[in-house]
Amino acid sequence: MRNSRLLLTLTVGLAVSSLVLTAPSSLASREPTKTQIMDWINKQAKDPVVSDNFDFQLVNLDDDPEPEIVAKHNGSVHIGNFYVLDQKPDRTYALIAEEEWNPPRLQLDHWDYTREVNYSEIDKNTEVEPRLLAEKRVFETVQHTGGSGISVYEANLWYLDKGRLVKAWEGLLQETVSVPGGQLFRTVGSYQVVHDDEAKPLLYHWQTKQELNPDTGELLPGKPETALQMYRWENGVFVPMNVEKPSGQ
Numbered sequence: 001m002r003n004s005r006l007l008l009t010l011t012v013g014l015a016v017s018s019l020v021l022t023a024p025s026s027l028a029s030r031e032p033t034k035t036q037i038m039d040w041i042n043k044q045a046k047d048p049v050v051s052d053n054f055d056f057q058l059v060n061l062d063d064d065p066e067p068e069i070v071a072k073h074n075g076s077v078h079i080g081n082f083y084v085l086d087q088k089p090d091r092t093y094a095l096i097a098e099e100e101w102n103p104p105r106l107q108l109d110h111w112d113y114t115r116e117v118n119y120s121e122i123d124k125n126t127e128v129e130p131r132l133l134a135e136k137r138v139f140e141t142v143q144h145t146g147g148s149g150i151s152v153y154e155a156n157l158w159y160l161d162k163g164r165l166v167k168a169w170e171g172l173l174q175e176t177v178s179v180p181g182g183q184l185f186r187t188v189g190s191y192q193v194v195h196d197d198e199a200k201p202l203l204y205h206w207q208t209k210q211e212l213n214p215d216t217g218e219l220l221p222g223k224p225e226t227a228l229q230m231y232r233w234e235n236g237v238f239v240p241m242n243v244e245k246p247s248g249q
C-alpha cells in the first residue's frame, strides 16, 4: 500500500494534493453535524430550533479540555435563541443553557480588543486561549431584539460556572425608537473592559442619545446626551459603581 502510494506520488503530482486534502475531512467527520446538534437541542429545549437559520461553533468554554458547543437560531428579525451544549462521556451533547437571545452572529471573544492573535512577533504575550477575566472565561453574545418601531442591540457578557451560564453584564449597543406621533430617537452605546486589576476588572459603558428627523433619519439640531456608567467586578458579575449594593449580597 505504502509503495503503491509512493509510486503514485512520484508519477502523478496531483495525487499528493488529493491525499492531503482528504486528511482534514476524515478528522472533521468526527465532529458533530448540524443535524445532530439540532436534534440534541430539540430533545431538551424550551424553545426548539424550527428553521434552518441555525449556526454553531465548537469552542472550549470551561476548564475541561473537551469542546462545548454554542449555537444560535434566528427565528425572525427580532426573535431568536442561543444555546450551550456540553459533551457527555459518550461524546454526544446535552443542552445546558438556553437564552432568548437573537444573535446576529457568534463572535464570542469580540469584547477583548487587546487580544493579539496573529502577530506573535509584535506581542510576545500573544495567547491562543481567550484571556481570563477575574479567572473566568468570559464571552460576549449580542442580542438583537425589538418590536413595532423599536430595534435594539444589546451586548451580554457571560461565562460557564459548574455547567451553568452566568450573566456577568448586559448593556445597550444601539437602540432606535420610533414614537407614535412622529418622533425618532437613536441611542448608540459602547463598552470597554479594563483589566489592569485582574481580580477586580472595570467595565466602562457609554451611551449617546440623539433625536432624528423621522422622515429622513438625519440628526436634528440639539446637543446629543451622553451618559457614562462604570462597573466593577464583584462576586462574579459586573456591579454598577456608585450604586449601593443591597445588604446581604
Ligand SMILES: [Ca+2]
Residues within 6 Å of the ligand: 060, 061, 062, 063, 064, 065, 066, 067, 068
Ligand atoms: Ca470544555
